[in-house]
Amino acid sequence: MxxxxxxxxxxxxxxxxxxxxxxxxxxxxxxxxxxxxxxxxxxxxxxxxxxxxxxxxxxxxxxxxxQPYDTDEPRKDRIHKYIPDLRRALNSWDLSIDLDHKPRPLSELAADAKNVAHQLQLGRNRRLAEMLPALLTEAFAMVHATDDERERDALGRVLLAYAHAAHTVAHQTGYEDLAAGVEDRIQWIASYTQDPAAKGFAAWMRTTSIMRDGLYEPGLRLLDSVRAEIEPGGRDDDATLLAVGSLHLRSSLLAGRAGNLALAMDHVEQAQQISTHLTTDTDNDWQHMAFGPSNVAIYRVASAVESGDGPRALAIADEMRLPDHMLTRLPTRVAHHKTDLARAYFWQGKHDKSLESLELARKAAPQQTRHHPAVREVTNLLVRAHRRSNEPLARFHAWLGPDPEW
Structure with missing residues (x-):
């Protein structure tokens, strides 16, 4: 262990x-x-x-x-068998490929994109890994086969939904090289759409690998630049405002990891002002950029955790109540929040509360939780800290992988 x-x-x-x-x-x-x-x-x-x-x-x-975890038999997670096909499909992005069937109407691809976004919201990564290769291959081929600008715009929006889901599967399963490649594809896809929010979404996604490599200051400058470019100003453009608010939350995460809690909270406050204007918790189909008052509250806690301030994170969490619809509509966000709380509780020596938070993360989004490095790390530390048998902890540890050693 x-x-x-x-x-x-x-x-x-x-x-x-x-x-x-x-x-x-x-x-x-x-x-x-x-x-x-x-x-x-x-x-x-x-x-x-x-x-x-x-x-x-x-x-x-x-x-x-x-990472990636559980790649060896006999306890290999089934999601890994779909990764090679997903990698091949993503590698066809700039190739003119002849489909073995007649291209489907755009309305059918758009319906698939909504289904993909829904599966993503629910954290069904295994299902996404299975269905995405064929969808990506078809949409890439159709983009290269058309010269119609409006059709490319529509295909670009579809592909953004597919690519976002592919990125989430790769990133959360631990295939970071594949996830970084998808970020490049998203930059390319965004250029086909006429939606200004697409550029913000591409920058948001780009910061995943930027954060992984610890490039926080360059990442903050990138997001500042893109926000200034797409800011709607006096225009009544809720979709773009949502993107700007999401970019503020992303900046709060980078600032927190850079150890600048004041800057992190400043970005949260700016996001709060936008969320007050928008009033509801929402997602933008292909973007799946969760935004609204509840997600802003989650980021308040996350910023404190990322900067290492456990007491502040727990104090903020004590004052917030997530609405019931967050668990049904955005369980992956709830799972991230509970994982953050598990870390903060562990730092404060509240091991029972830490395990309780991990269990709630598992209940909300099991596939995401099982592959999250912080979940495994905190679980292993809890096992190490307990010198006597703890059956709930043993069951949770066994769910993650090998049986616990007492």
Whole structure:
């Protein structure tokens, strides 16, 4: 079980390079005490720490997290068998491919895009991985086969829905190289649409790999630039306002990981003002950019967690109540929120509350939760911290992978 901890993998990589903890902490610009706690299994490894350490050790983040998980038989997660087909379909983006069937009407592709967005909202990654290869191949082929600008615009919107789902599957399952490639495809697809929000969506997606590599300041500048470009100003354009608000929330996440809680909260406040104007929690079909008062509240907690302020995160969470429709419409957002709370509770020594939050994340979005590095890390730390049998924790740990060792 200890070997599954990110801290243990960091220690192994560090020792293999003949580095001391002092040298690694200095070069990664993190405190020595934090590094020691992470390596000793007393603290989970944050995304910002992971990015900094991976850079110094010259390894991919997946080397330290162990992703993708469960790729070996006999307990191989079924989602992995669909990844090769998904990779091949995404690789056809710039090729003129002859379909083995007559292209379907755009209305049917648009209906598929709505279904894809719905499956994405519900966190059904395995189903998406199965259905996306054929959908992507068909839509890519149709884009290259038409010279009609309006038809390309419609196909671009469809492809954005497909590509977003493909990115989510790849990223959440741990295929980060594939996810980064999808981000490039989304930049290209966005150029086919006439919707100004598409450029904001592409920038939002681009910051996934930017955050993974710890490039927070460049990422913040990118989002600032795109927000200024698409800001509707005095125009009554709710769709673009939604994109701008979502970009503010994304900036709050980058600022939090950069350790700038004040800037993170400033972006949350600006998003709050926009959400007040829009009034409802919503999603934009192909964009699936969750936005509204509830998601702003979730990001308040996330910003505090990302900056390492557990007490503040829990204090904010105590004052918020997520509406029931969040669990039915956006269970993946609820799961992210509960995972953040699990980390904050663990930091405060509230292990029962931490496990309770993990269970709620599992209930909300099981496929996403099972592959989340923070979920596995906190679970392993909880197992390590318990010297006596804890049946609920044992069951949860077994659900994630191997049986717990007591």
């Amino acid at each position: 200890d070997d599954d901890l990110i801290g243990k993998r960091i220690a192994a990589q560090r020792k293999a390079r003949g580095m001391t903890q002092v040298a690694l902490a200095h070069d990664a610009a993190i405190s020595l005490s934090l590094l020691r706690k992470v390596e000793q299994g007393e603290r989970d490894c944050s995304q910002s720490t992971l990015a900094s350490v991976a850079r110094v050790l010259r390894v991919d983040a997946g080397t330290l997290t162990g």
